[in-house]
Amino acid sequence: SLEDALHYYAGRGRTWERLAFLKAKPIAGNLRVGQSLIKGLTNFVYGNEEGEGEVFPAIQALRSQILTKMIRRGEVDRNVKLGIGGIREIEFIVQALQLRWGKAYPEIRDRQTLKAMVKLTHIKKLTAPDARLLKESYVFLRNLEHKLQMVHEFQTHLFPSKTEEIAKCAVRMGYLKHATGAQAMEAFLNDYRRHTTTVHQLYERILWSSAS
The missing domain is CATH 1.20.120.330 (Nucleotidyltransferases  domain 2)
Structure with a gap:
């Protein structure tokens, strides 16, 4: 599910995955869910000052x-x-x-x-x-x-x-x-x-x- 994906990346996501999502764009399937995933991953991709x-x-x-x-x-x-x-x-x-x-x-x-x-x-x-x-x-x-x-x-x-x-x-x-x-x-x-x-x-x- 979308929630499971966001939970995974928030807790276990790695740098190469952050790099991949810099260029990510939904192009097929449920575009609304894809957009929600990209938006939900903003904090994971761009991180925080401490890390x-x-x-x-x-x-x-x-x-x-x-x-x-x-x-x-x-x-x-x-x-x-x-x-x-x-x-x-x-x-x-x-x-x-x-x-x-x-x-x-x-x-x-x-x-x-x-x-x-x-x-x-x-x-x-x-x-x-x-x-x-x-x-x-x-x-x-x-x-x-x-x-x-x-x-x-x-x-x-x-x-x-x-x-x-x-x-x-x-x-x-x-x-x-x-x-x-x-x-x-x-x-x-x-x-x-x-x-x-x-x-x-x-x-x-x-x-x-x-x-x-």
Whole structure:
């Protein structure tokens, strides 16, 4: 029942479930019950001041678990979504700040990552320069993710390992418009490394500084 669900989350809900409900939206079944669940979980998702010091360490622990899996699979530098400096690190930055400040500032409760970034700058919990860098990297990595999936025709997040595949990906990303094949591939690789390095540096700085 709805009451049982609310009771469970109030007493036993975990951080990853709070993160999931940040983006939750009823789309099928009894929409009224779905809306009631989302509304009833507001206090669980956005917490209280006493427990908010746990948000950043909990998210860092989740991130460590993901990276351990990526290392085991040999994908830590190739997974566009879950690897170092990937899409998930951007989402974790935004979501961590939403969990931490969403109770005091309801206006930052937005399911869309880019819109949430802007709102976080409005309340000065994310600087405008950091938000700009995160936005640029998010758009680049999402575009790359879509291009990879279009080519392979199934859900994948792995950066190509073969030179010819990297070259093809550079073309799909539009790098051939202003350069030769070799130059396009080099520019593409440099941008990929730049974005993932930037994201990881921001992730480390923002989450560690916020946790201290």
